[in-house]
Amino acid sequence: MNDFQSQLMELEQPIRLGFFFGVFTIMALAELVRPRRKLTISKGLRWFSNLGIVVFNTVLARAILPMAPVAFAALMADRGWGIFNVIDISPTLAFVATVVLMDFAIWLQHVMVHAVPVLWRLHRLHHADLDYDVTTGARFHPIEILLSLGIKFAVIALLGAPAAAVLVFEVILNAMAMFNHANFKLPLGLDAVLRTLLVTPDMHRVHHSVIPFETNSNFGFNLSIWDRLFGTYIAQPEGGHEGMTIGIDLFRTAHDERLDQMLIQPFRGNVGDYTINRRDWGQKAGKFSPEDKDGNGP
Numbered sequence: 481m482n483d484f485q486s487q488l489m490e491l492e493q494p495i496r497l498g499f500f501f502g503v504f505t506i507m508a509l510a511e512l513v514r515p516r517r518k519l520t521i522s523k524g525l526r527w528f529s530n531l532g533i534v535v536f537n538t539v540l541a542r543a544i545l546p547m548a549p550v551a552f553a554a555l556m557a558d559r560g561w562g563i564f565n566v567i568d569i570s571p572t573l574a575f576v577a578t579v580v581l582m583d584f585a586i587w588l589q590h591v592m593v594h595a596v597p598v599l600w601r602l603h604r605l606h607h608a609d610l611d612y613d614v615t616t617g618a619r620f621h622p623i624e625i626l627l628s629l630g631i632k633f634a635v636i637a638l639l640g641a642p643a644a645a646v647l648v649f650e651v652i653l654n655a656m657a658m659f660n661h662a663n664f665k666l667p668l669g670l671d672a673v674l675r676t677l678l679v680t681p682d683m684h685r686v687h688h689s690v691i692p693f694e695t696n697s698n699f700g701f702n703l704s705i706w707d708r709l710f711g712t713y714i715a716q717p718e719g720g721h722e723g724m725t726i727g728i729d730l731f732r733t734a735h736d737e738r739l740d741q742m743l744i745q746p747f748r749g750n751v752g753d754y755t756i757n758r759r760d761w762g763q764k765a766g767k768f769s770p771e772d773k774d775g776n777g778p
Contacts, residue, residue, distance in 0.1 A: 485554040488643050492550045496651060503655045507614040507662040516665040516681065517722055519611045521734050529739040530615035536743075537625045545629055549650060553636050553643040562640020571642065578645035579652070580703070585635045586653065587706040589628065590699040595756040601746040602627070604754065607695065608731040608745065612688050617661035621746060656702045660684040679704050686717045690725040694718065696756050728754060 547555070556562050564574040593603035602624040609616045620628075636646060660679045675683045679700045687698040697714040700707050707713040717724040730749055735741060741748075 485557065485643050488647060489548075489551050489554060492548060492647055495647065496654070499651045499655055500658075503658050504614060507658050507664060510664040511613055511662055514665045516663050516685075517612065517726075519613070519663070520726075521610050521737065523611075523613075525734060525737050526609065526611060526613075527615050529737055529742055530609070530619045532739045533620070533622070533742060534618045536739075537620065537622050540622050541625055541629060544626060545633075549629070549632050549636060550643050550647045552633055553641050553646040556637055556640055557643065560640075562637055564642065565640035574642055575645040575648075578639055578641040579649045581639060582632070582635055582641065582646070582649045583653075583700075583702050584706060585631065586628075586701060587699055587703075589631050590701070591712075591756070593624065594696055594699070594754065597751045597755050597757075599624075599627075600755045601751055604728055604730070604752065605742055605745050607688060607728050607754070608736065608742075609688070610727050610732065610734075610737065611663070612661060612685055612726045613663040614658050614661060616688070617657035617659075619742075622743070623746070652702060660701065675704050677704060678702065682716070682721060685721060685724075685726075686714050688726050689717050689719075690727050690729060691718060692754050694724075695728070695754050728752060 557565055560566065564578070569577075593599040602621045605621045605624075606616070606619050609619055635641070656679065660681050661684065662681050664681055666674070666680060666682065671680045671682050674680050679698070679702060683698055683704060684700070686694050689695055694714060694717055697712050698707050699712055704713070719725070730752055731741075731745060736745070
């Protein structure tokens with residue numbers, strides 16, 4: 481391992497923490513100054529639970545997978561594994577390709593957890609938040625976090641991703657997740673410009689609609705191009721941003737927002753009607769086919 485990689489691993493934690501707390505603070509203040517929607521339940525309860533699960537996930541991930549993605553990328557480089565460590569490619573091109581391809585991999589992962597019922601049970605915790613703000617971007621079940629880390633490691637190994645590119649991608653992903661989940665009203669003109677390339681709060685909020693057709697759209701966290709390319713883009717929610725209902729049709733009480741209930745949520749209730757393979761895509765957004773009106777369709 482060369483000196484640059486060693487220094488990068490030493491700096492990884494302070495860089496990631498610095499960006500996390502910096503972006504979180506900026507977006508939390510922006511929500512106070514220019515909120516997009518009125519919150520519906522106790523902010524204290526939600527923030528305690530949403531941030532509590534972040535701490536739980538961080539400790540658990542480090543205990544089970546002590547090697548961070550950046551260190552794993554450095555290990556792959558040392559062993560000469562992965563496409564970019566085998567073929568002759570410029571460092572700049574390898575760097576850019578890593579950031580873009582890892583973003584695509586996260587988009588595919590997001591589609592997958594909406595398509596496979598057992599994975600939706602894990603991911604629906606993210607959607608069961610009854611409000612939508614900066615903390616929603618970090619609200620994931622610990623098992624999904626471990627699954628996501630495993631997928632990242634597989635992509636890093638396949639690509640032979642440069643460690644510096646992995647660090648930049650991780651910083652961008654975390655920052656963008658907080659930005660596009662923020663309850664912040666961007667000027668509409670700026671939103672229109674930004675979403676040609678990036679996922680904005682208004683774009684991603686559609687994905688958190690209670691209407692299944694809208695829930696299964698706008699899967700991107702960072703680049704908006706994937707949803708446009710693959711036909712999963714919806715510009716605006718049917719009910720408007722102020723009038724739309726956030727969440728899913730299960731777990732709609734303040735009790736469900738408690739941290740202990742969040743941790744056991746994948747094992748509660750039915751899988752629900754939000755997995756992609758249960759939807760009748762020929763119907764208008766939010767409308768069920770006659771066979772599926774009670775949630776018991778094919």
